[in-house]
Amino acid sequence: MSIFRRSVKYVLVLRRSARLAGVVARRVHGMGAGGDPGSEYRTKARRLMLGAGSLGLALLAADLAFNEKRFFKAAKIGNVDEIRAQIEASAGKGELDAENTSVNRRHALGWTALMIAAANDQPSAVRELLRLGARHDVQERYAGASASASSAGLHPLEVLQRREDEFCPTMNARASFLGWTALHYAALADSAGSAKALLESGADPTARDHAGRRALHYARDPSPTRDLIITHTRRWEEAAAAAAAEERRRFPLEQRLKQYIVGQQAAIEAVAAAVRRKENGWADDEHPLVFLFLGSSGIGKTELAKQLARYMHRDDPAAFIRLDMSEYQEKHEVAKLIGAPPGYVGHEEGGQLTRALARRADAVVLFDEVDKAHPDVLTVLLQLFDEGRLTDGKGKLIECKNAIFVMTSNLAADEIAQYGLKLRREAETRSAQRVGLVPPTSAASGDDAAQTPEAEESLEVSRLFKDTVVRPILKRHFGRDEFLGRINEIVYFLPFSRQELLTLVNLELKRWADKAFARHSVELRWEGGVLGALADGYDVHYGARSIKHEVERRVVNQIALAAERGALARGCGVLLSERGGRVTLAVRRPPSADYTPLDLAAA
Known part of the structure; x- marks a missing residue:
């Protein structure tokens, strides 16, 4: 009306x-x-x-006047005239954005009118709400009676009653529906008309709820609603695959990884080649892809796994699962990984790994410091790597053949570091022989030297070193050939070259320069000799972390001391210089254009 x-x-x-x-x-x-x-x-x-x-x-x-209760009631019973009248009544109130308009208004307990209409099988109401601007991608915030009562300051019984009266009486009001969209509700209600309207308006059938499930998971089998969702899901997946293939063609994995990983060219190439085989169907589809990253601490192993997940799943946080295996050193902690069996404490909670894989079965899973895990945990991982599936404590089977598993370890780190340094020296010697010069040992002369390094020779670990040095160490620790046999690629991370160290120092100084300007309005600059002086603090056993600590110790400490003594205020500039291996500070106070050296050693 x-x-x-x-x-x-x-x-x-x-x-x-x-x-x-x-x-x-x-x-x-x-x-x-x-x-x-x-x-x-x-x-x-x-x-x-x-x-x-x-x-x-x-x-x-x-x-x-707009009446929220009547608006939601109209969506529930499919009263299109009332829906239209309520939206017309709210016109002119000047809502700021689509999320705050009346048609997208949330109930106090978390749902929207579009979700109500879909859950109650009201296709005409769904179509009218979509026509009026309802968003099909809005996600549910109702987390079950207890959690919602706690957040809303209500009694759980009141929440249960309101959910049944004001949303849908046929759905379990005690369950959590976090992350559900209107399409999830249409699938559960077996409302083919609502699902069709939502899908034709552009609803994403591949969208996942908080538990990692798509709308298809809740559709009846068989049913017209399920067939409809399957058809649209295939279209979305085909379009997404085509878009991803085009993006990877224009922007290969190696290029993405090199943006965030300093050095480690051989490691990047090995990972990219294996992933490319898997993605293009030139690998064993019955087994997941498994990597073992070996090398010293702080050399890029964890960061490479993170960037791999970002590249594969476009920054979806649920697509990267990290488990610190130092937390699984005891036999009984297997239950923490896959869930406790029935009758034991924590059975209903499930395991950390199984819960995460249930949400994203194609995630990138990082087992950090896997050498610290108990042998029984390794047995679970062996099943996971060998069969591509895992049974949790509740007996539920989780298929994860499309997942990528990355293990990191410091085993043989000293041997790999020394071997890497030897390869570096040999490469430098060959380079010097090619140009007829002695390899330089001094620091780069300016900032540009760290930013535009010359192309370096890619170092390759010999088969002899792998078989005679590294593999015996791995076999002695893990004690089983079948575990090592399920690893597709053992990736070696070698110590940084001199040029890579200068790049690391430059990046760390830029990070602190951004912080200094954002927090204190202080401009931080440095001369080229500073890079070499700080790079000398590199410790092969601690990798990039040693550079980070060196910058904090020799640069940030001095800046903080200067600020404490009143020599550095907001709006000032700081210039770092190198004198006899020491890093010194000079400060410029506006409006002066000159830098005045600071002697912080003086009392």
Whole structure:
């Protein structure tokens, strides 16, 4: 019903009220003529007329204003006229964005009108809400009666009652529906009309809820709704695969990894080649892809796994699962990984790994410091790597053949580091022989030297070193050939070259320069010799972390001390210089353009 029709309706109501008040007034006036005081009755008549008019106006104003309860009720029962009227009543309020408009307004407990209509099998209401601007990608915030009651400050019984009365009486009000979209509800309600309207408006059938499940997971089998969702899911997946293939063609994995990983060219190439085989169907589809990253601490192993997940799944946080295996050193902690068996404490919670894989079965899973895990944990991992599936504590089978598993370890780190340094020296010697020069040992002369390094020779670990040095160490620790046999690639991370160290120092100084400007309005600059002085603090056993600590110790400490002594204020500039292997500070105070050296050693 439009606002105009409602206005006409209540004008008629007012006219009837006024007519009735007039009749009463005439009768009262007649009674007054019979000898009673007429003025008293006329006053009552006027009051009656005024009350009737006020009531009519109040009814009209209330009906023309947006009423959230009536709006949600209309969505539940499929009253399209009421939905349209409520949206028209809210027009002109000037909502700022699509998330805050009345059609996308959230109930106090987390759902929207579009979700209500889909859950109650009201296709006409779904279509009308979509036409009025309802967003099909909005996710549910209802987390079950207990959690929602706690966040809303209500009693759980009240939440249960409101969920049944104001949302849908046929759905389990105690369960969590976090992350559900309207399409999830249409699938569960087996509402083919609602699902069709949502899908034709652009709803994503591959969207996952908080548990990692798509709408298809909740559809009945068989049913027209399920067939419809399957058809659209295939289209979305084909389009996504084509877009991903085109993006990878234009922006290969190696290019992405080199943006975030300093050096480690051989490691990047090995990982990219294996992933490319898997993605293009040139690998064993019955087994997941398994890597073992070996090398010193702080050399890029964990960062490479993170960037691999970002590249494969476009920054989806659920697609990267990291487990610190130092937390699984005891036999009983296997239950923490896959879940406790029935009858034991924590059975309902499930395991850390199984819960995460249930949400994203194609995730990149990092087992950090796998050499510290208990042998029983390794047995679980062997099943995972060998069969591409895992049974949790509840007996549920989780298929994860499309996952990528990365293990990191410091085993043989010293041997790999020494071997890498030997390869570096040999490469430098060959380079010097090619150009007829002695390899340089001094630091780069400026910032540009660290930013534009010359192409270096890719170092390759020999088969002899792998078989005679590294493999015996791995076999002695893990104690089983079948575990090592399920690893597709053992990737070696070698120590940084001199040029890579200068790049690391430069990146770390830039990071601190950004912080100094953002937090303290201090401009930080440095001369080229500073890079070499700080690079000398590199420790092959701690990798890039040793560079980070060196910058903090020799640069950040001095800046903090200068600020504490009042020599450095907001708006100042700091210039780092190298003098005899020491890093010194000079400060520029505005409006001066000159830097004044600071002697922080003086009391």
